[in-house]
Amino acid sequence: MAVERIDHDECTGCLLCAEVCPMDVIRPGENGPRISYREDCQSCYMCVQKCPAGAVEVSPWRVYPLGRIYGRFDPKERWIPD
Amino acid sequence: MNNVIKADVAVVGGGLAGINAARRAAELGARVVLLDKARAGTSGPSAFSSGDILCWVPGQDSLGDWVQAYLDAGEGLNSRAWLTMFFEGHYRLVENLAGRGFPFILDGNGNFVRRSGQGPTVKCVLAPMQEFQEKNRQACASLGVTILDRFCAVEVLMQGPRPVGVAGFNLYDGRVSAVLARSVVISTGGCSYRGPFFGQDTAAGEGLAMALASGARLAYMEYGNHYDVGLASFDTCGHSRFAAHGGRYVNSLGGAFHERDETRSRHVYGNALAKAMVEEVRAGKGPIYADLSGFRDRRLAARLMPNLMLALDCGGIDLFGDHHEVVPAFTGTSGASSAGIWIDPGGRTSVAGLFAAGDSACKGMVTGACVGISGISLAWANFTGHLAGQGAAGYASASDGWDGGVDLRELEGRLLSPLGRRAVKGPRDILRALSNEMARADVSLIRSGSRLAGTLGKVSTWRWELENLSGAEDPHELMIWYEAKSSLSVAEATLLAAMERRESRGGHYREDYQDKNPEFDLVIAVEEINGVKCVKFVDEQEVPSVGGGED
């Protein structure tokens, strides 16, 4: 779950990706867009959608563990009493 | 950018609610500044939503039936007058917006295409929300609204009991600014704790925390426990609409557990569905999968959710053919929850001059105890944004400006104090730990007094760690520090209210008090006095109808 790379050979430097990124992951850098805070990417594909050059690559797969959503009810978890 | 900016109305957060508020206030002649920590219009869940907007339509729907169905679902905590005002006013607003060229999906005869959804009586109109929000942003710009993107708001500036503006910093250069205004609208969305439901990571509860700190009252916080359904192994926006459109959820044996009996299926919306999923897993029949082979409207889905389709294409995912594991995805007070800042029918909070709208404002007056009604959130943001913009413009024109200055150096020292502090623990780690804790079904969905107290203890520890052991390296991380601080505050309010409601009602279920108790036919409010949260019961008051939605 994150933006993977920006292909700088394809990139035209329009900075639309940086303008629309809701999570401030892509920033305007000295030589065009820069992936600055990848760990905050929410894989929303806004940058991919706006990029006129098809230069941004985002992966939809989740990297972070989901945590114990089922809490003590998850049969795979050890029973945790109150 | 100037360090001090003057305006009549400052709007904090540019989702559907905030941008509507800004546009409405500007239409009424106010000088408006719209602030967003990302890009106003296209950043919050509003832009990623699937565009189902709950809408009662006269001539097609009976107002009496709708109001009664919602009163039944609200289980004594919502109000007939609010419901009537909301349904009628929101319809007027939708008509006005459609007349002005906002993009709604229409059929060949020019009528709204309508879809059903999960809830007591749900019929929605549909709109491609990204397009809608771009148009809204352009409308604001052409009305002269000053739009400040990448401005992270931190606090409402107070002069005694009176709000006089908003302070925050620029995300790129860390510069602190004050927007001095006669009235302030809080519309930063809800608090999602960056949970496992997508397109809503900007919603970290800052508006709720800011409002609390300036003396405003929150209400229905125990219902800040909304669960949607999300995919377990990848991220897509807009999954929530699928169940209502021919999709279904099945257990590991292939059984459609929530369709098993007639009565139950009609009630399987929102948290009831999440609870059914947990029970299935508890009975050893997990995991749960989405079966979308019967999903209709694929072409429409592509129009409404372009980013979802991109994700599927780029990831080579066959969402409609294959079965994918789904999990209850906690969204907190964000989306179809009843929780938020208390407002009256004029969009006013309990602090004069401070207004709230959208997911920042509580929806309980219309949803009551019912958590998870399809289309309610966009309708609420649309309607209350308009209300708050109107109210804030009116308040600003009737009040004097504040001539006092702001001590920028003091402000800078305070707002930037976590910057450069040596951090043992990063704010991201604290926010993630909180998110994982609040998302647990045994904390937020199937509750007990002792577990709530246990989580509250952890929250206090994390708050202490954030304030004493954590800092920020740069303005971006400073934003996350404030997000963590705000989310902790919202979690505290939620847990305290949930402990106080010693019964089960609607989306609030207590293992230790499984029945509904008429003694609790009361709304729970949370206020902050000298930094300490206080919980009290208030009578749910009937409110006079004041219209809304007019052009």
Ligand SMILES: Cc1cc2nc3c(=O)[nH]c(=O)nc-3n(C[C@H](O)[C@H](O)[C@H](O)COP(=O)(O)OP(=O)(O)OC[C@H]3O[C@@H](n4cnc5c(N)ncnc54)[C@H](O)[C@@H]3O)c2cc1C
């Ligand atoms: C994937 C998905 C699908 C959904 N589908 C539907 C649906 O079909 N129907 C429906 O009714 N609801 C749906 N929802 C819920 C709905 O989108 C939201 O509840 C609603 O859009 C909230 O609108 P809002 O204007 O209150 O806030 P948001 O859209 O959350 O906007 C808040 C804005 O405030 C900004 N902000 C936050 N903090 C600060 C700060 N400190 N300083 C400055 N700015 C700040 C944010 O950047 C953001 O732009 C969906 C949600 C998601 C995530």
Ligand code: SF4
């Ligand atoms: S949007 Fe595409 S072309 Fe424009 S700067 Fe970003 S990567 Fe480059």
Ligand code: SF4
């Ligand atoms: S996918 Fe979304 S959050 Fe990630 S970099 Fe692109 S625009 Fe930013």
